[in-house]
Amino acid sequence: METKIGDGIVRTICSYCSVGCALDIQIVDGKATKVLPAKDYPVNLGRTCTKGFNLLKAYDSPDRQLYPELRQSDGSYQRIDWDSAATIFSTKFKQIQERHGKDSVAFISTGQVPFEEMAVLGVLAKFGMGIKHGDGNTRQCMASAVVAYKQSFGFDAPPFSYQDAEESDLLIFVGANPVIAHPIFWQRVKMNQNNPSIVCIDPRLTETAKEAILHLAIKPKSDLSLLYALSKYLIDHDALDKQFILDHTQGFDEMAKHVQEFSIERAERDTGIAASEITKLAQLIQSKKKVSFWWTMGVNQGHQGVRTAQAMINIALMTGNIGRTGTGANSLTGQCNAMGSRLFSNTSSLISGHDFAVPEHRQKVADALSIPVESIPDNAGKSYDQILSAVDDGSIKGLWIICTNPAHSWIDKHAFFETMKKLDFLVVQDIYNSTETMMIADLRLAAAGSTEKEGTLINSERRLGIVQKVMQAPGEALSDFDIFHKLAKSWGCEQVLAKLQTPDQTFEVLASLSKGRPCDISGISSRALLVKNGGIQWPWPQGANPDGPGLGGQHRLLFADGKFFHPDGKAKFLTIEPEPAGELPDNDYPFWLLTGRGTMHQWHTQTRTSKVELIKKMYPSEAYVEINPLDAQRLNLVDKGKVKVETRRGSILVDVAIKDSVQAGHIFLPMHYAQTNYLTYSSFDSFSRQPSYKIGAARLIATDGSIGG
Numbered sequence: 001m002e003t004k005i006g007d008g009i010v011r012t013i014c015s016y017c018s019v020g021c022a023l024d025i026q027i028v029d030g031k032a033t034k035v036l037p038a039k040d041y042p043v044n045l046g047r048t049c050t051k052g053f054n055l056l057k058a059y060d061s062p063d064r065q066l067y068p069e070l071r072q073s074d075g076s077y078q079r080i081d082w083d084s085a086a087t088i089f090s091t092k093f094k095q096i097q098e099r100h101g102k103d104s105v106a107f108i109s110t111g112q113v114p115f116e117e118m119a120v121l122g123v124l125a126k127f128g129m130g131i132k133h134g135d136g137n138t139r140q141c142m143a144s145a146v147v148a149y150k151q152s153f154g155f156d157a158p159p160f161s162y163q164d165a166e167e168s169d170l171l172i173f174v175g176a177n178p179v180i181a182h183p184i185f186w187q188r189v190k191m192n193q194n195n196p197s198i199v200c201i202d203p204r205l206t207e208t209a210k211e212a213i214l215h216l217a218i219k220p221k222s223d224l225s226l227l228y229a230l231s232k233y234l235i236d237h238d239a240l241d242k243q244f245i246l247d248h249t250q251g252f253d254e255m256a257k258h259v260q261e262f263s264i265e266r267a268e269r270d271t272g273i274a275a276s277e278i279t280k281l282a283q284l285i286q287s288k289k290k291v292s293f294w295w296t297m298g299v300n301q302g303h304q305g306v307r308t309a310q311a312m313i314n315i316a317l318m319t320g321n322i323g324r325t326g327t328g329a330n331s332l333t334g335q336c337n338a339m340g341s342r343l344f345s346n347t348s349s350l351i352s353g354h355d356f357a358v359p360e361h362r363q364k365v366a367d368a369l370s371i372p373v374e375s376i377p378d379n380a381g382k383s384y385d386q387i388l389s390a391v392d393d394g395s396i397k398g399l400w401i402i403c404t405n406p407a408h409s410w411i412d413k414h415a416f417f418e419t420m421k422k423l424d425f426l427v428v429q430d431i432y433n434s435t436e437t438m439m440i441a442d443l444r445l446a447a448a449g450s451t452e453k454e455g456t457l458i459n460s461e462r463r464l465g466i467v468q469k470v471m472q473a474p475g476e477a478l479s480d481f482d483i484f485h486k487l488a489k490s491w492g493c494e495q496v497l498a499k500l501q502t503p504d505q506t507f508e509v510l511a512s513l514s515k516g517r518p519c520d521i522s523g524i525s526s527r528a529l530l531v532k533n534g535g536i537q538w539p540w541p542q543g544a545n546p547d548g549p550g551l552g553g554q555h556r557l558l559f560a561d562g563k564f565f566h567p568d569g570k571a572k573f574l575t576i577e578p579e580p581a582g583e584l585p586d587n588d589y590p591f592w593l594l595t596g597r598g599t600m601h602q603w604h605t606q607t608r609t610s611k612v613e614l615i616k617k618m619y620p621s622e623a624y625v626e627i628n629p630l631d632a633q634r635l636n637l638v639d640k641g642k643v644k645v646e647t648r649r650g651s652i653l654v655d656v657a658i659k660d661s662v663q664a665g666h667i668f669l670p671m672h673y674a675q676t677n678y679l680t681y682s683s684f685d686s687f688s689r690q691p692s693y694k695i696g697a698a699r700l701i702a703t704d705g706s707i708g709g
């Protein structure tokens with residue numbers, strides 16, 4: 001579908017981050033020539049960041065994968081046609097399944113493609129090919145938020161709209177740096193007319209912390225202790241919405257008992273923050289009418305990420321800061337379609353937010369797809385890390401990686417590469433031939449980019465928006481949708497996709513399957529409606545009146561009626577005892593190693609942003625480590641000099657960047673450089689299985705060989 005907004009303009013959604021800005025693409029003589037930020041789209045209101053503005057250029061690159069290729073015994077790649085590629089895919093994976101059992105093949109997908117493609121993959125792989133174990137790279141960024149919401153609210157339901165950032169009078173950012181990570185969302189914060197108080201909880205003096213009236217530069221991973229101390233203060237000072245607690249929650253007494261151990265003095269010891277500063281924040285929460293919490297990877301990528309997110313949810317619930325404008329415990333998503341992946345990818349939950357373990361849900365999905373219910377597994381299968389462990393122990397022999405680059409992004413890369421060597425066959429589907437993961441593929445499948453195909457994305461505020469084809473894919477590259485259909489045919493299971501022949505048809509099936517679920521979008525009769533309405537936030541059930549109370553307009557939040565998604569309608573308070581991270585600084589490795597986003601201009605593993613010359617000028621081309629001036633002076637390190645950063649996993653040589661934004665005793669490595677994950681420490685949140693990228697112990701070795709401690 002190609003819907004034109006005015007003459008020569010096609011509107012599409014930016015496919016980098018989860019803010020979900022709309023871009024108006026100017027088409028002249030059949031060619032996409034220019035990107036203009038959409039002025040009338042309720043997300044970006046005429047703004048875009050450098051990544052979105054240069055989106056077209058990312059796809060115009062000499063390293064595009066133009067056709068399928070098969071690795072030869074000498075390591076070179078030979079061009080093959082699509083029929084041969086599909087036959088090789090099916091033959092190899094079927095052989096592995098015959099030799100080692102059905103579960104010896106797995107897939108890892110993405111939060112970067114439209115959810116119609118995710119759903120087709122999930123249906124094809126799990127119900128058609130019998131590949132039970134499949135997960136996505138959203139495990140690396142959003143899994144802890146997902147589990148936190150599911151356990152606390154009864155469904156993975158971020159409650160907010162961006163407009164809440166404009167209406168809040170206290171915004172507390174925890175492990176989040178939206179100034180560079182969600183730059184257009186940050187513009188919405190700046191539009192707030194209430195002179196809001198902005199608080200930032202982060203070990204570093206980030207770009208967001210610099211905008212805050214209060215920055216709590218806590219010791220790494222001491223956030224749980226801090227949040228519990230705030231809870232205790234609010235309980236002790238009777239700063240509660242008791243009626244809300246009584247009517248709409250369960251587990252308050254257990255939570256209140258748990259946090260009694262967390263005095264402000266204990267939090268001062270645990271976090272390194274003065275008691276007076278912690279008290280100041282508690283008093284701010286107590287005094288403000290519209291308090292909102294916002295978190296991202298600093299929380300999700302922690303070893304207790306789920307319970308840390310829930311510690312914020314607890315405060316929002318106990319103070320009645322939920323279901324009202326300007327409030328909420330709000331997780332900002334990472335990738336452009338992380339939420340589409342959460343609801344429709346058929347990985348951690350059954351398609352359309354259903355549960356693999358519930359027989360009625362399996363039957364409903366089977367009926368909608370006209371497939372036998374027996375083909376639907378009764379559990380979600382292994383998580384990302386468990387799939388890799390199974391490769392490592394030899395029980396998974398074939399792996400299919402779609403639109404993600406784990407050879408760059410997975411935690412502890414040395415171990416990752418060792419694991420990959422144990423595979424019998426690795427298929428990688430991507431748009432470039434140069435990603436670290438494509439470089440080790442046995443079979444390469446050439447995919448189209450987001451501006452070369454059709455589909456739907458869901459942004460952080462639950463808004464569905466569509467991507468539209470504005471240019472042709474180069475060479476023989478195909479949309480992921482078409483690749484999946486080709487593979488289905490060659491496998492001999494195309495029947496399983498009979499109801500999912502086009503993105504539009506797939507959308508309609510998914511929408512009908514969502515009926516009655518919290519993420520009900522059955523009222524969106526066609527994707528064309530998404531263009532007309534400036535995107536639509538879920539839920540949008542059948543009969544929804546765009547002008548009606550609670551549904552219409554641009555500001556929609558969940559839980560205004562105090563009803564949550566657990567069977568009793570109540571939200572749950574959940575707690576845990578804080579535990580130290582698995583690896584802490586010691587005499588041998590005395591620095592805290594922190595990782596995170598480097599600049600607004602870099603996207604994740606830089607597979608796209610590194611293709612745009614203009615963007616490349618805006619960030620350091622070489623990997624660097626940020627070091628506090630005191631440590632640099634003590635170790636005789638000079639700015640832009642070289643230093644070796646070493647952990648128990650390995651060592652890398654990088655540039656020195658002396659910055660007082662990192663505390664003495666801490667060092668910070670941006671995640672965008674291929675070297676970083678050679679050093680990261682592999683540990684996982686036990687509830688969400690999300691990797692804990694944020695912590696590790698390191699030492700610095702000067703180029704003269706002296707070790708820094």
Ligand code: SF4
Pocket residue numbers: 014015016017018019020021044048049050051052053182183184185
């Ligand atoms: Fe794209 Fe995110 Fe930038 Fe908006 S803020 S233009 S969605 S990268």
